Every structure is written in structure tokens, then in C-alpha cells.
Amino acid sequence: MTPRDASDAPDNRWSDLGRPPLNGTALRRALVREGGLWTDVRIVQRTGSTNTDLAGxxxxxxxxxxxxxxxxEQNAGRGRLDRRWTAPARSGLFFSVVLKPTGVPVExxxxLPLLTGVAVATALSRTAGVxxxxxxxxxxxxxxxxxxxxxxxxLxxxxxxxxxxxxxGVNVTLGAAELPVPGAGSLLLAGATTTDRDTVLRTVLRSLEDWYGRWRAAAGDPAASGLQETYAAGSATLGRTVRAELPGGRSLVGExxxxxxxxxxVIATEEGVQEPVGAGDVIHLRPA
Known part of the structure; x- marks a missing residue:
């Protein structure tokens, strides 16, 4: 793949006034700076998967x-367990970043995915009021x-x-009729105060840079960096009864x-056993 910045391409600019293209020049000016984490911001019109392309x-x-x-636009976006992620062009933010956490033990x-979740949630609350x-x-x-x-x-x-x-991947302006599955949502449907994708993307990347910097400075220690406590505070899973579908076909139910x-x-079963789950699909069984 040879990425080409599509934000100024004449054949697509402002083709949908309700969903304008990202402004690559402004994003690079705002995010790429001496001594900062972000070294390049590339925008393509469409691709299969930004993760696949960037890994390449x-x-x-x-x-x-x-x-x-x-x-x-992504037409072969992937989530965990090879689930597909599709959405109309310019209806969301679909992007990938390269991180090289030298100095942090591989274990x-x-x-990193939990850290990214904290960074994104923090940014969406601050910028979009969601x-x-x-x-x-x-x-x-x-x-x-x-x-x-x-x-x-x-991912x-x-x-x-x-x-x-x-x-x-974040759904930004998807309307109710565009949702891929009944359990999906978007910032628009959640009452966001802004759905300007340039603003949201800038804030998400700045938040990710902040949290990644804290985590690396603590050599990846989730407690010392404040990551573990912040993740727990923003978790919709903790305190819930869940079912974990584990590799090998086993399932585990508990709190x-x-x-x-x-x-x-960590899931506590009715038998009084506390079992840590590192991989699997977790289903919430009752409201918080």
C-alpha cells in the first residue's frame, strides 16, 4: 500500500455536505510537533483495514x-475475533496508530487496548459531552x-x-436507520455536543499521547501510572454479572x-472461585 492523503482530493471533497472530509493539513499542523508522539498523519479515501495497512x-x-x-471509509475493518466493522463513508473515525513501547516489559x-479505551473515553467526554x-x-x-x-x-x-x-473505530454521525446491528450506537444518537470529526480526532490523539506517555514513564506499571484505577472507574463491566466465552468452548459465569x-x-463464580480471564468474549447479563 502507498497511502495517499485523500483530504484534498478533487473528486470527493464536499460530496456530502453533511459529512465533510477530514482536513489532513490542519490535523498534521495540530498534532505533529517536535518532541511529540505523533510523527505523521496520513488520510486515505478508502481502504480495507487501516490496521492491516499500517502493520504492512x-x-x-x-x-x-x-x-x-x-x-x-473502511470496507474490511476488523474487530476482535475477526468481527467485521462497516459504516458509511465519513460517518465515523476509523484509524490506526503505530506504538513502539521500548522500555516497557512485553508482558x-x-x-495497550485498555489504555486506548481510557484515552478515547476521556476525550469523548471532554469534547463531545458523551x-x-x-x-x-x-x-x-x-x-x-x-x-x-x-x-x-x-483492536x-x-x-x-x-x-x-x-x-x-468510533461511530460519529450514524443515524438510527444506518446502524449495522440493533445494539450499535453513535455519538450523534447519544446526544453529542459536537460531531466535528476533526475536533474529535485531535482530542482523541492528544488524550492517547497523554496516557501513553504516563504509562511509558512508569515502565508500563498500570498502578503507578494511574491507568488501572482510571480504567476501573470507567468500566461498564465491573460489578456486573457476566458470561465469558473462553477459548476452547468453555464458558464462565460470575461477577x-x-x-x-x-x-x-477477574470473575468471581458462585462457587467462590476468582478466575482471571485474559482472552474471550464477555457478555453483560444484567444492567449495572
């Missing part, structure tokens, strides 16, 4: 840490008409020996009581 850039060209790839890299909760391990939940809905997700994948590509130092969800 890492392995082929050793893309720098802080490279950001944004797609105005703590599992905190209270965003975190469903372990990587879903972003908003409230629409009193109902908990998924408005975004996060972190290793790329090469020293890099992680973190993909983020989600904690996120441990390794980022695993």
Missing part, C-alpha cells in the same frame, strides 16, 4: 512510532434512549518485533470484580 508499513518500511493512518503490552463507558476488553459504550449501545471498538496487534498497531495488574478481568 511497519514490516516493510519500519514505519516510525507515532504514524497515524486514517480512512474516510505489560496487554494494557459519557463513554468501557466494556472489557475493548468496546466503547454510550447510552442511547436509556440503553447501553456499542459506539466503538479497539491492538503486534507488528514486527518492537511495534504494536492499535486500531480505533466481574476487578481488572488485575495484567489487565485480565
Amino acid at each position: 508499513l511497519v514490516t516493510r518500511e519500519n514505519a516510525d512510532e507515532g504514524t497515524v493512518l486514517v480512512a474516510e 505489560r503490552w496487554g494494557w 459519557d463513554t463507558a468501557l466494556k472489557w476488553p475493548n468496546d466503547l459504550l454510550v447510552t442511547v434512549d436509556g440503553e447501553e449501545r456499542k459506539a466503538g471498538g479497539i 491492538a496487534e503486534r507488528a514486527g518485533a518492537d511495534a504494536v498497531v492499535v486500531g480505533i 466481574a470484580v476487578a481488572v488485575d495488574g495484567d489487565g485480565r478481568l
Whole structure:
């Protein structure tokens, strides 16, 4: 892939006045600075998956840490468990970033999707006025008409020996008739005070830079960096009765009581056993 900045392409600019294109020049001016995390912001009109494309850039060209790839439209976006993520062009934010957490033990890299969730939720609350909760391990939940809905997700994948590509998808202006599944939501439907994607993207990336910097400065220690406590405070999963669908076909039902130092969800069963879950699909069984 050779990414081409599509924000100024003459064949697409302002083709949908309700969903204007991102302004690549302004975003780079605002985000790329000496000594900052973000080193490049690339915008493409459409692609299959920004995670796949950016991972390719890492392995082929050793893309720098802080490279950001944004797609105005994804037609093969992926979530956890190879679930597909599709949305109309310019209706959301679909982007991936390269992180190279040198100095952080590899066993703590599992905190990166949770860290990203905290950063995104913080940014959406601050900028769009939308209270965003975190469903372990990587879903972003908003409230629409009193109902908990998924408005975004996060996917972190290793790329090469020293890099992680973190993909983020957020539904911004999807209307009710455009939702891919009944349980989906968007910032618009959640009553956002702004749906300007340039503003939201800038705030999300600045928040991610802040939290990533704190975490790295603490050598990835989730407690010392404040990440573990902040994640727990914003979790929609803790305190709920959940069912975890685990690898190998096993399921576990109980109360989600904690996120441990390794980022695993600790589930207390009726038998009095507390079992940490590091991978699997978690289903909320009752309202908070």
C-alpha cells in the first residue's frame, strides 16, 4: 500500500455536505510537533483495514512510532475475533496508530487496548459531552434512549518485533436507520455536543499521547501510572454479572470484580472461585 492523503482530493471533497472530509493539513499542523508522539498523519479515501495497512508499513518500511493512518471509509475493518466493522463513508473515525513501547516489559503490552479505551473515553467526554463507558476488553459504550449501545471498538496487534498497531473505530454521525446491528450506537444518537470529526480526532490523539506517555514513564506499571484505577472507574463491566466465552468452548459465569495488574478481568463464580480471564468474549447479563 502507498497511502495517499485523500483530504484534498478533487473528486470527493464536499460530496456530502453533511459529512465533510477530514482536513489532513490542519490535523498534521495540530498534532505533529517536535518532541511529540505523533510523527505523521496520513488520510486515505478508502481502504480495507487501516490496521492491516499500517502493520504492512511497519514490516516493510519500519514505519516510525507515532504514524497515524486514517480512512474516510473502511470496507474490511476488523474487530476482535475477526468481527467485521462497516459504516458509511465519513460517518465515523476509523484509524490506526503505530506504538513502539521500548522500555516497557512485553508482558505489560496487554494494557495497550485498555489504555486506548481510557484515552478515547476521556476525550469523548471532554469534547463531545458523551459519557463513554468501557466494556472489557475493548468496546466503547454510550447510552442511547436509556440503553447501553456499542459506539466503538479497539483492536491492538503486534507488528514486527518492537511495534504494536492499535486500531480505533468510533461511530460519529450514524443515524438510527444506518446502524449495522440493533445494539450499535453513535455519538450523534447519544446526544453529542459536537460531531466535528476533526475536533474529535485531535482530542482523541492528544488524550492517547497523554496516557501513553504516563504509562511509558512508569515502565508500563498500570498502578503507578494511574491507568488501572482510571480504567476501573470507567468500566461498564465491573460489578456486573457476566458470561465469558473462553477459548476452547468453555464458558464462565460470575461477577466481574476487578481488572488485575495484567489487565485480565477477574470473575468471581458462585462457587467462590476468582478466575482471571485474559482472552474471550464477555457478555453483560444484567444492567449495572
